[in-house]
Amino acid sequence: MLNLAVVLEDSAREKPDATAVVFGDMRLPYSLVDTIAGQVANLLVSRGIGRGDKVALACPNLPYFPFVYYGILKTGATVVPLNVLLQAREIAYHLDDSDAKAFFCFEGSPELPLGERGRAGFADTEGVEHFFVLPATPFATESELGETLWAALDGMSGEFETVQTSADDTAVILYTSGTTGQPKGAELTHQNMVMNAIVNDEMFPRQPEDTYLVALPLFHSFGQTVLMNAGFRRGGTLVLLPRFEPVAALTLMKREKVTLFAGVPTMYWAMLAAVHAGAAEVPPSLITAASGGSALPVEVLKDFRATFGVAVLEGYGLSETSPVASFNQPGRPAKAGSIGTPIWGVEMKLVDADWNTPDDIGEIAVRGHNIMKGYYNRPEATAQVMKDGWFRTGDVARRDEDGYYFIVDRAKDMIIRGGFNVYPREIEEVLMTHPAVSLAAVVGVPHDSHGEEVKAYVIRKPGATTTEEELVAWCRETMAAYKYPRIVEFRESLPMTATGKILKRELR
Template identity: 40%
Template sequence: MTVKEKVWKRFYPDEIPQTLEYPDKPLPHFLEEAAKDYPDREAVHFMGKRLSYRQLLKDVYRLARALKKRGVRRGDRVSLMLANSPQSVISYYAVLMIGGVVVQTNPMYKDRELEHQLRDSGAETVICLDLVYPQLEKVRSRTPVKRVIVTGIKDYLPFPKNWLYPLKLKKEGVQVEVPYGEGIDAFSELLKKSSPQPVETEIASMDDLALLQYTGGTTGLAKGAMLTHRNTVVNVVQCSAWLHKAERGKEKVLGLVPFFHVYGMTVVMNFSIYMGATMILLPRFNAEDTLKAIDKERPTLFPGAPTIYVALINHPDTAKYDLSSIEACISGSAPLPLMVQEKFEKMTGGRLVEGYGLTESSPVTHANPIWGKRKNGSIGLPWPDTDCRIVNPDTGEEQPPGEPGLLQVRGPQVMKGYWNRDEETAKALKDGWLNTGDIATTDDEGYFYIMDRQKDMIIAGGFNIYPREVEEVLYDHPRVQEAAVIGVPDPYRGENVKAFIVPKPGESLTEKEMDRYCREKLANYKVPRLYEFREELPKTTVGKILKRVLAEEEKKGKAEAKVPLEG
């Protein structure tokens, strides 16, 4: 099979077109359409607060005008450091509406990570949660940031939750004082003072930049994938076609996957707006809260990651809740075990399938048919208008079915390139083909299977973790001589980060000490859960550390295993 044959199209369900028409309209247009068609329909449900499409659009207009008044112009980058909340949706669409470029920033980032992203993107405006403002303030003087807009979870809580929430934080010892004044504004005050009159989306073409979505790759600090307005709209339309039973104006989508992750941004937020669906937002994952939300709010669609489904399956009180509203789930971010799929489907009566994508492709390129033929262990079929091929990593020749090789994808959802990184772009993109870095195979029916990662990326709890970044932090420790980081299997998180460390001569280190050190330098999900201290690490004759040998030793149980740390 060659890419020209596109055999996978023969196995599409009849309801899915082999090619699609894509509107020449940016994402804010679909918000305006939803508000026109369903003005009173609930757009967002957030911890008891209900926001209609009419009100959501008005708030987007208000913030768009406020941003323009404060000097944000077309092409300017705006960093969003927000949890899943109404403010996240409002900020995202307001920035796009004025032609700005959204820079999704993980609110869990520590100083080093945050400083790099702000400096690299050149973001002069940040919209952030009050709880993470102190983190921003630590690095702000070393970044281009000129203006900050601060919001709090309480801003969109209903009474009396909005009154009780600050008291709860105070009781927990969490108090944040934001020095409002010149250059620092309150989100809620800006909206109050701004007009809800319509704002025309200010882009020159659909090929204008909409997002800088940062991805670590495998080489040091994160790179910004340049996603255009066309990229984002295309992937949402493809998603809608794949979920062909979903009805516009009738669905409810459970929003657990963070919007700062490209998967949550597309498959929850943008898809919901495009479909006029209700987003049921939870700012963080808690199994019991999620079960309660499903039971009470009755979502029909539930994008997630395997660890989320595992936690719900294993919760002791699952049987107490009615989960029968769930009709379809696409699992992303990590491989989906067959056991998890079968148990979750039995528990809900809905369909759960595995999908695949990358930040660089907005992100989805493959998925198993939800209401069609699925294959165990497969990432499914390429989406409409998406070309895929398996090539020999050395020769570039296309491989026949069953032969492993490098997975490459091409389609209208693939990024423009990496921000200010021409050399990295040239490596990743050639003649429109994106090198995924994953080793895969395909079968005679066009179903694709991921065999291994060409690089060393670790996926833990649905988050991508790049060993080199963790290793650089470890090497900064004054008593560390050598370090290597690999992923080791974990039944819940998919993988855990394990660090192999050689202390400097005459020095000693402990797990607790290294854990405390890493938590000061890295977001929690990147912190190693396992440590092993050695006198030496296996190397090639030229001194390169052989991670493959460490992984093989781990797999065979020859290396001494340590107990994972809590956290």
């Protein structure tokens, strides 16, 4: 029997008074985080939710996230974390696709009206029975959007006997767009998530006071496993930052004596820019820095080591691999530009289209304790990427004589904008619903701070007069903030192959 909630429960039992979460002026001990998670579990059970049910959670990096995440797990139910930038239409799709029975949604703010979008998405989905508002005002018992968490928890006991789930039960469903349009839910088991948290935790040297800055979104696999689950397993302190901003991050790191930072390359780039501009100081407490999400430019790596006195260790993984598959591991030489070697208990190899071993470069395939069960309710999509326990990633790489892997090209045409995966086909499908658009091709173009920016080449319908600005504005209303194209270029025609496929490499 195994339940991912153990990473919190063990630390709460061993060091109940130690600080688990820091948010602003709030400092919450392990005992309190575990008790509120217990209340959430009792609430869910009282509403008829238990082992095998799905519960969605849309929340930025706030104390609510661990309260609800581990509360769901304690009942034996499955957590379905949602990206906080999703629009109402996209939220409804995820709730429906995951068969969610309940939905915890942060109230949001004027800048990010997550609560309104969540409520609208909930209203458009038949199967979801319960909507709980996580209020923006701490401990508020009323919200115009519906029942608040605090009102619902009133009178609930914090004692809860955690449901004994099996290692192969699904703990979390993480949505990933893949290269084929609609997002798919990767089913990750309790074993997948616990093992990945343990291996990550064991890789980094322990400090007398381990303090992690949590700037990576917790709804994403990187922040969830490497920071929250591994950090709680270690009994460390998690300093939550809802929205990454370099000066705020560096100020917090100095104030809270942060020892470990994990981020995507654009975060490192932004922090360096802030230090070089004299807007922030280097935090002297930092010991470990990890990067993932996309390749860290070697110049940024060198500059960070010179400026911060800390080497950034690069890793690699996907939602489907819980997420970490390989890493430049402490104790071994790190190679700039490399994603390192497979983590403990995991194998990697390069394959061609027929799963044979290529001569030089090939697609990365991964096998081990970190591989998902499959895509939720999508056996065909699962069969396309899985064979004999191996999962093919869609990322092309080469391997050197020491067994280190180097990414050559990424999954087909995927765009990574500011650490978020953007899948051109999904954007193209939405663009084509615009009355003035006849054909669209979306590509990533280089961008100084985001790594890549989303650009759409569009052929207008005859007689249509929509301007570039109007189309960008329409996209902004229709798609999540990290997805919509910031640049639109109208063309009379697009380069194509004989079979009618658009030649995207000629557009870049």
